Amino acid sequence: MNVLGISGSPRKDGNTEILIREALEGARSKGAEVEMIVLSDKDIKGCRAHPTCGQGGKCLIDDDMQPIYPKLMEADAIIIGTPVYFGGMTGQTKTFLDRTYLLSKLGRKLEGKVGGVIAVGGRAGHEFTSACIMDYMTLQGMVLPSGAFAHSFVRDLGAAKTDEKSMKAARALGERVAATAMKLRS
16 A cells, blocks of 8 residues: 655655654554655646546646656545645645646546645634645545644644644544555455
């Protein structure tokens, strides 16, 4: 069983990455193989919704999204984490989600996969951000476990490491996502 973590933060090694890693450790503790993709390392261009999208089995945009598509299709579960910027997800996260349009065009390739969300920010907007990503997951036909999200209100760089509540919430999310994926596989 594979659990894929996606960090949508533009900040390298920040709180979102820390919490995604903790969620993946939770999934690993349930027997999952885990991998993380850090979007700040990638050059991913915006979706063009080209009329011929999916013809020939690939996206027309040749960028760093190409090697991510097979990882998404192979995953049994996907945890997406994002900081909360002005009450919503980061531009990197939204661009990534938009580019999975190809997977819908190729035959709903995310359908049946388990999803989870981590939203990180100092003030507010966590619920809206999580709801938007969970709505995306539902539209893709993904399965959401009970408590499909974890929120963290840390702000300072690296503060998540010492915030026991945030770390515990992320680990528990990873465990729930992996346990649900395991049940669906059997």
